[in-house]
Amino acid sequence: MNRIETRIGALILCALLCVLCGCSKGRTTETERPEGPAWSSLEKTGETRVRYATEFSIEQYTDGYELITIPATGRFLLVPEGFGAPTGLPEDVAVLYRPVGRIYLAATSAMDFFRALDGIGSVRLSGTRESGWAIEEAREAMARGDMLYGGKYSAPDYETILIERCDLAIESTMIYHSPAISEKLEGYGIPVLIERSSYEQDPLGRMEWIKVYGALLGKEAEAEALFDAEVASVEAIGSMPKTGKTVAYFYITGSGSVSVRKSGDYIVKMIETAGGEYVFSDLDSGNALSTVELSMESFYFGAKDADVLIYNSSIDGEIFTMQELLDKSPVFKDFKAVKNGDVWCTGKNLFQEPMGLGKLIGDFYRVLSGEGTDELVYLHKLT
DSSP states (O other): OOHHHHHHHHHHHHHHHHHHHTOSTTSOOGGGSOOOOBGGGOOEEEEOOOSSOOSOEEEEEGGGOEEEEETTTEEEEEEOTTOOOOBTOOTTEEEEESSOOSEEEOOGGGHHHHHHTTOGGGEEEESSOGGGOOOHHHHHHHHHTSSEEOOOTTSOOHHHHHHTTOSEEEEOGGGGGOHHHHHHHHHTTOOEEEOOGGGOSSHHHHHTTHHHHHHHHTOHHHHHHHHHHHHHHHHHHHTSOOOOEEEEEEEEOTTSOEEEEOTTSHHHHHHHHTTEEETTTTOOOSSSOSEEEEOHHHHHHHHTTOSEEEEOOTTTOOOOSHHHHHHHOGGGGGOHHHHHTOEEEEOGGGGGOGGGHHHHHHHHHHHHHTSSGGGOSSEEEOO
8 A cells, every 4th residue: 555545544544533523523423313214114205397407317205305316327315404314225325414515526517506506615625726717706715715626537636535524526427537536436435426417418408407406405496496597598589580590610629620519419409599500400420429520621511601600619719800710721711601700709618607508598699680799698709
């Protein structure tokens, strides 16, 4: 055993001693919790209504117990405050005690759900450094020391995670590339929840994941209200007349090819909801990826007559001028949208704000309709 593993082992021993002695930073210890009921005795009393998402479900049981199920990832039983974990639980069910706090959050996009629910205080460790956050509340929490850096998903700071006695690790699907990390965290008694909102094919399905975080924080009513407001906003835009405008959404890769969205992607659905028509509506590579790389020649023939071009800045950064676009490839000078000055770019913070997808649909509509473009949130026009 190397020095780091020896030190971590010592920390685990200290944590166990703290539990036995009751020094748990104000939280109820295992020895103080009452014995829970038999799992077989609990009856299902309801289920959270899930309208668009396909990657989670939440069931309610007797006495306020709730079971979050994320297919192919795991099941998590939320134990109400003052109650104990049920006996006879299936081995694949991880136990979380309410209120769930002291979270290690390595899934960057999930922070926006905590922000929307005024729950950033429940995140003790961040997998992103202060400088990497576009979410102001997260930056401020780290500046105050209320949130600490706990190492990125692929290199977590196990020592800090154990010292801070984290209740839960929330990971993105990137952790699938490092399964040993999940196993190690779980080996230290820290449940790992893999956030799969990015697998949702409907933009409202992605936003509906706020219900998962509402359940974790005990703020189900707030989550429901926030989601219903987003649904109403999107439905209002979707009821507007179609604009008849064609759209290409893309970015230029480092190799010079063009990355575009497949026809069933959530961005395409957002463009269509906003009254636009995606120029690559029949594009499907046959694999699980949401994007397809085209040669510049193929992209030229598919998008040169598009009414609107939208440059996706989430990978290689924002651009602000037509010249920056032409620097990537001079063939853009022949594109209809470039000639008409109808080229736009997304903001870099879009990836970190999934609850802003409704606002992005609104931006798409404003760009396509030409109305209210001075009120854009996530798009800016190239000059």
